[in-house]
Amino acid sequence: MRDDDDETVRTDEGPTRIGRNGVQAVERAVRLLEVLAAAGTPRTMQDLAAELGCSPSTAHRITATLAQSGLLQFNPVTRRYGLGAGITRLAKRRAAQFDLASVAQPFMNELRAATDETVSLWVRSNDAKVCVAVSEGSHEIRQYVAVGTLAPMELSPGSRVLMADETRETVRRWVRGILGEAAAVEAAAVEATVLAEVAGVRRTGVVMLSDEPGNRHHPDVATVAAPIFGDGGAIVAALVVAGPNRRFTGDRMRDSREPLKAEALAISSALGGDPGNALS
Known part of the structure; x- marks a missing residue:
């Protein structure tokens, strides 16, 4: 049964449906990178959650995934996030x-x-x-x-x-x-x-x-x-x-x-x- 909240994207294998939650996670990850790119200084988790319009726990899952890829860097002293070396x-x-x-x-x-x-x-x-x-x-x-x-x-x-x-x-x-x-x-x-x-x-x-x-x-x-x-x-x-x-x-x-x-x-x-x- 098709989920009405699914979205269709084109891949090398043809049209593929992704759940709305998956699309939203990607959109939030892109938005988070844009926010950090525009910011003059690293941001706290609370700042990022507010910018994304989501809970801190959701923002944490996104930042953790991006940090694993080197796209974000977390400073344990200041507890703030900035763009990682992966962006460069x-x-x-x-x-x-x-x-x-x-x-x-x-x-x-x-x-x-x-x-x-x-x-x-x-x-x-x-x-x-x-x-x-x-x-x-x-x-x-x-x-x-x-x-x-x-x-x-x-x-x-x-x-x-x-x-x-x-x-x-x-x-x-x-x-x-x-x-x-x-x-x-x-x-x-x-x-x-x-x-x-x-x-x-x-x-x-x-x-x-x-x-x-x-x-x-x-x-x-x-x-x-x-x-x-x-x-x-x-x-x-x-x-x-x-x-x-x-x-x-x-x-x-x-x-x-x-x-x-x-x-x-x-x-x-x-x-x-x-x-x-x-x-x-």
């Missing part, structure tokens, strides 16, 4: 993503013109990846992705690129975690392929989607990805070209590799990045 960390990441997106966009538009398919730019976010820029394909039927989309680190080419700076053992655990339910022989073959591709990202400069059981999230989408290098040669993002596999066939993916690699290196150069090993 998020602000720095947001600035870096914005700079990356603004620098990459014109090169992405060039790549879209060369391939006619959707081009997107992805960065790691812990165990997931976030889309920070998009240049939509010119076809009526095309791969659609929105800026801000949070997606799992599945075995797609983009994810493989983003895992290229991890250790071999970390990559192996990542692959096994995704293929946990696959048959042992099948999983071993996929693991070997993924390990080889991830290890070869810097040498080849590109990863293409192959027909493997690990690519289950979007079985009708064909994808090619290339690394974006930042300061010190670290891989900071994955540049991805994707389209329906009925049109973006193996031949067309292979044709897209050189323009993809060229634009990825151009973005890296514009960012002041160093590809490290030469890409062939």
Whole structure:
């Protein structure tokens, strides 16, 4: 039975209902951060409860959750709350993503013109990846992705690129975690392929989607990805070209590799990045 107080939000999995209490808690958490951002000094729990229009016990639950994430800091001497170091960390990441997106966009538009398919730019976010820029394909039927989309680190080419700076053992655990339910022989073959591709990202400069059981999230989408290098040669993002596999066939993916690699290196150069090993 549907709860009339539920609200519907859109996620990567489609429309999802959240209870009104959950929505209200999020709204209050955002409001609390805004209050502290506007305040000149840290505030007491009573101050925060009054600003939020809730009881001190409710305000305490919200502050405790935010403090665990480092977004709030509690001073046990003054018994006051202020913004935590986590806010600075998020602000720095947001600035870096914005700079990356603004620098990459014109090169992405060039790549879209060369391939006619959707081009997107992805960065790691812990165990997931976030889309920070998009240049939509010119076809009526095309791969659609929105800026801000949070997606799992599945075995797609983009994810493989983003895992290229991890250790071999970390990559192996990542692959096994995704293929946990696959048959042992099948999983071993996929693991070997993924390990080889991830290890070869810097040498080849590109990863293409192959027909493997690990690519289950979007079985009708064909994808090619290339690394974006930042300061010190670290891989900071994955540049991805994707389209329906009925049109973006193996031949067309292979044709897209050189323009993809060229634009990825151009973005890296514009960012002041160093590809490290030469890409062939």
